[in-house]
Amino acid sequence: MSVRNAFYAQSGGVTAVINASACGVLEAARQYPDQIGKVYAGRNGILGALKEELIDTSLESIDAIAGLRHTPGGAFGSCRYKLSTPEDKPAEYQRLIEVFKAHNIGYFFYNGGGDSMDTAHKVSLYSKEMGYPITCIGVPKTVDNDLPATDNCPGFGSVAKYIATSVKEASLDIESMHETSTKVFIMEVMGRHAGWITAAAALAMDKENDPPHMLLFPEIDFCRETFLAQVEQTVEDHGYCVVVASEGTHYGDGTFLSASRSTDAFGHVQLGGTAPILARMIKDSLGYKYHWAVVDYLQRAARHMASAVDVEQAYAVGAAAVEYAVQGKNGIMPTIVRGEGPAYTWSIGEVPLEMVANVEMKMPRHFIREDGLHITEECRRYLAPLIMGEDYPPFKDGVPVHTRLNRVCVEKKLPAFDV
Template sequence: MPKNALYAQSGGVTPVINASAFGVISAARRHRDQIGTVFAARNGILGALDEVLIDTAQLTDEMMAQLKYTPGGAFGSCRHKLRHGAELKRLFEVFETYDIGYFFYNGGGDSADTCLKVAEFAQYHGIDLTAVHVPKTIDNDLPLTDCSPGFGSVAKYVATSAREAGLDTASMAASSTRVFILEVMGRHAGWIAASAGLASTDAYSAPHLLLTPEVPFEAGRFLRAVDETIARAGYCVVVAAEGIRDTHGVYLAESGVVDAFGHAQLGGVAPILAGLVKQHLNQKCHWAVADYLQRSARHLASATDLAHAVAVGETAVAYALAGIRSVMPAIVREDNEPYRWRIEPVPLADVANHEKPLPLDFLTSDGFHLSPRGREYFAPLIQGEAPPPFRDGMPDYPQWQFVVNDRKLPSFDPTRG
């Protein structure tokens, strides 16, 4: 009897994380002689611990196809860092009970750490388990891979949104709003904010200013840049990462300066920036916070990103079957024009707990714009459209209703007590 596999989704979801699930499950199905049942854990590692498992054999061909175009996490995700001791021990009890020989963990940096812990535990105890990490994060901060599946679609969304809102702002600028601020995700790294710069094709088109955590925020310099942009282009579109910090490294959303403009715990740098613009430049300012919209907008996913997501899932299975353990399938860029890429394994130990910052030379020297090098990097990642089917005017996403297995072990819920 071949060993079974366990697949789990972890951390913040992406528009294409389910495409990686498709990759894993479909590849395993092509090797039924080597991989038996593929279980998916309900709500990530929490379901693995609490033995809430979905036998993916219940996924029909139609449901498999739906995985490729449905955002969110089909099996549920979680934010939970696996603890040594009771939790890790329990996880292996579940593995043993279900004869799991392959563990595919689909997540970002924290999840790579979990995956590594699992791999090391197996090795130390001589347990026959192959753990492979399947990369995913909209933050694009995983090391050793050219990019992270999920990011390209978010980049496409924010660049498109900045371009569209820019056309709107330009129309209104003669007598009303001249400044529009779009807040995007990126607590630690400015990958997403920077990628929005793709929409700007000259000194006049939006977005005009990019604010990233890598470049310390100085209110005076920012306001001068807004003012100059309005003088030149007639209006100004700003894309700001949520995690921008002042010169002391203090998050703008948490700095004392901003108390009058917004309640820090609730986040939101856009209203703070809008307050500065209104107060100091006396310009009418509109602002948007994309939040979950940017990372669930599967209707605007990048076909390139989708291809990456499927490929890392499929390749994870290939590695596992070839006995390549404790790795992550990484995306290697071979060429930019035309864009070519391949997948290579990188050691999990080098991936876990490292965050890849946005290279400063992806920005111009003033930090406000995308450099040619940055544009060269980002451009291929948003290429191609892969819209979901529409029904009744909306994307026709399924409402997943999976049957979970009957429990064989006592309950174990790490979120309780």
């Protein structure tokens, strides 16, 4: 049998380092020409497979591939597209296998979060039933740090570094102006059900009572009275108050403070707007002048402030995915394993895809202070190593230099497919 090709796709919301994982996959695959032929990348994620829009990465230069390591966004395009089960949508899975067959693809590297690991797992199982087994390896990625079975997830460390830095800088602004101006500053960060990004804001603190003074987690039910009382007390004690709130902040009945009526492709309610809601509460009840910020895409796109640890780990899981595939392993995801001892060390492990498919890892309660409004010292020790080190992109004329790929697709061989 001829050497089989590989398919790589990026899925879901991108991160500052997802392209570093792509770099790891592509550079590692080029080291095994006797086992892996060409690597095709899906244009706009899994849609690229369904539409047979396969980017031929062999046409990209060595320098361009290397440049992915310091380029944010998703170089091949990503998407939020839900593949349910083969029983519910057999035509989609049949289409995937038909495209893989047509282009002699025997390896599938899927770079994403829990939903993506579920898809990779199902493709692995269904391809066997179809008589065309595909080696499926998940490549972990999510800024939310909510994948289980791995110590942390590539993408999170850089967001954590950006948030901690931004909160620290903004707090100095508020501190310098609070006597005659803003008393309360609220920053809204990502995190629907898991408060890891919110927790990372606490890394801005040099000593006790430094800002941020209050953290609002999805794991803790929001109480309006408690929140307002804490804001008022903090302003009395320090002259100002800095709050970092998760977009997933919710009341005791589960209702999000900022829930809208729209949902995404996975059925998730569209969030965003927690900060202005909290600010209005403060204005109406306490009368303080306020400012708020929703950092939104800035937090996950800030490659100029990436954590060196995060970049290294993102690259490593991409390369490990290929190493595992050529070793004959299937249906697994590379993980990050934290070493023991006082000095931070890490290595790469593995876990079966079914253990991480559609499973969220929320913050454990012992990482959250007893009153639910800040982190514990144990949480700080966990978070601190993940933002260590700088890995700056090259700069030209004062701005970062990023790789732009040719993204040339191979000739289609199959009829069109409606997505």
